[in-house]
Amino acid sequence: MLKINNISKTFYPGTVNEKKALDGLSLELQDGDFATIIGSNGAGKSTLFNAIAGVWTTDSGEIYIDGENVTFAPETYRAKFVGRIFQDPMKGTSPSLTIEENLALAYSGGRKGFLRSAVSKKDRETFREVLAPLDMGLEDRLKVPMGTLSGGQRQAVTLIMATIVTPKLLLLDEHTAALDPLTAEKVLAITKQIVEERKITTLMITHNMANSLELGNRTILMDNGAIAIDLKGDERKNMTVPGLLELYRQVKGKALDNDRMLLSSE
Numbered sequence: 001m002l003k004i005n006n007i008s009k010t011f012y013p014g015t016v017n018e019k020k021a022l023d024g025l026s027l028e029l030q031d032g033d034f035a036t037i038i039g040s041n042g043a044g045k046s047t048l049f050n051a052i053a054g055v056w057t058t059d060s061g062e063i064y065i066d067g068e069n070v071t072f073a074p075e076t077y078r079a080k081f082v083g084r085i086f087q088d089p090m091k092g093t094s095p096s097l098t099i100e101e102n103l104a105l106a107y108s109g110g111r112k113g114f115l116r117s118a119v120s121k122k123d124r125e126t127f128r129e130v131l132a133p134l135d136m137g138l139e140d141r142l143k144v145p146m147g148t149l150s151g152g153q154r155q156a157v158t159l160i161m162a163t164i165v166t167p168k169l170l171l172l173d174e175h176t177a178a179l180d181p182l183t184a185e186k187v188l189a190i191t192k193q194i195v196e197e198r199k200i201t202t203l204m205i206t207h208n209m210a211n212s213l214e215l216g217n218r219t220i221l222m223d224n225g226a227i228a229i230d231l232k233g234d235e236r237k238n239m240t241v242p243g244l245l246e247l248y249r250q251v252k253g254k255a256l257d258n259d260r261m262l263l264s265s266e
């Protein structure tokens with residue numbers, strides 16, 4: 001479903017601020033793979049997502065999504081089949097639009113002019129159905145502005161928006177990191193349910209090492225713009241958090257360093 005061949009990206013080349021953020025990274029995801037990504041601050045995790053989403057083009061290498069070479073395709077084109085959620089709950093939705101308007105926007109694939117035609121009764125029914133399993137009572141608050149919801153409620157709706165039209169690829173960048181622990185757990189459970197039920201090929205960046213081993217079927221550890229460790233199958237099944245830290249130390253010759261990882265209790 002996703003094939004990345006040897007991509008590199010250097011920011012501010014030829015200046016004192018030159019930074020090689022992606023360094024010959026290759027990665028292949030099969031249909032329905034759910035991979036978690038961990039790594040030190042500045043390892044290039046979010047940059048990898050920017051490369052896949054097409055925020056800019058890479059300096060070299062190729063990216064294929066579902067067999068299509070999208071290496072030079074613009075972000076707007078890739079957005080039709082790549083869903084993305086960020087850490088910041090304010091980022092994914094329009095605060096002044098209502099829940100149903102936000103969902104209608106996602107449902108229409110971002111087509112212009114969708115608001116001119118009122119949300120149909122049938123669409124509203126669909127929105128109720130997709131919101132109800134969140135168990136947040138949002139199905140009865142369709143006409144409430146997104147801006148009035150809590151961070152957790154917004155991330156849950158963002159998740160629904162990103163998957164209302166099933167994406168070929170879902171990119172989650174620490175999408176529960178800004179939520180309180182209980183809400184984070186809930187949004188994570190909903191994520192797991194949606195991704196697994198609908199077999200959506202997913203990459204999820206997390207700073208929670210326990211989650212990185214528990215959720216999905218692969219754990220990818222990034223370092224210095226490349227993949228240092230890629231765990232799957234039995235090796236992953238038998239891995240523990242201390243074991244992973246030790247493996248990293250062996251592979252890289254240094255300890256894993258990530259502010260949020262070290263701060264989180266897991």
Ligand SMILES: Nc1ncnc2c1ncn2[C@@H]1O[C@H](COP(=O)(O)OP(=O)(O)OP(=O)(O)O)[C@@H](O)[C@H]1O
Pocket residue numbers: 011012019020021039040041042043044045046047048258
């Ligand atoms: N648009 C940009 N312009 C310049 N430098 C950038 C840009 N985007 C990323 N970088 C640099 O690339 C490196 C990788 O950043 P990235 O955001 O991918 O790290 P990360 O692995 O997501 O880290 P974190 O865990 O802190 O979120 C960093 O040194 C960062 O400063």
Ligand SMILES: [Mg+2]
Pocket residue numbers: 045046047
């Ligand atoms: Mg990041």
